[in-house]
Amino acid sequence: MHKILIYATYGWLTFGGTMHILVDVVLQYLRKTRLPSAETTLYWGLNIAYGLGQIVFGLLALLVARYSFEVLKQWPAITISFLAAGAWLVFGFFFIEYREPKIMILIFIILLMAATISANFAYKLD
Structure with a gap:
């Protein structure tokens, strides 16, 4: 159960970041809803940074889960995620x-809270 929650948690984060970039940047650019200006550049930059940060963090966590799953049960990884x-x-x-x-x-x-609770419960059973 813990493994499923970890993959669901970081998969959701990656999906959310991807959707954020697609909806808030790409679709608005294609529909030309914002006029070119410094404010528009700042808006797109903030939203790209927000979404890209989620994508990169989620993909990195999914890679760690795939190759070294035990790392995500330790408190430093949990703390960094929170x-x-x-x-x-x-x-x-x-x-x-x-x-x-x-x-x-x-x-x-x-x-993430559900995955943390399940990790602590699974760890006590080992």
């Missing part, structure tokens, strides 16, 4: 005006 989730949540509240990215990160945090 700190990253907290940073994305704060970034979302301060810089992103709509709620969908915040909901995506809250789902990631819930999945």
Whole structure:
């Protein structure tokens, strides 16, 4: 169960980051909803950094899960994941005006908490 939760957690993060870039950057660019300006460049840059950070972190965690799964059961990896989730949540509240990215990160945090609890439970059974 723990392995499934880990893959679901970081897969969700990767999926969420990909969807964030596709919806908030690519589709808006294709529909030309924002006029070229410094504000538009900042908007796209912030959203690309937000989504790309999630994609890279999620893919890295999935690679670690594939090749060295025991690393994700240790407290440094769990702490880094919670700190990253907290940073994305704060970034979302301060810089992103709509709620969908915040909901995506809250789902990631819930999945991460479930994976952490299952890791501690599975570790005690070993």
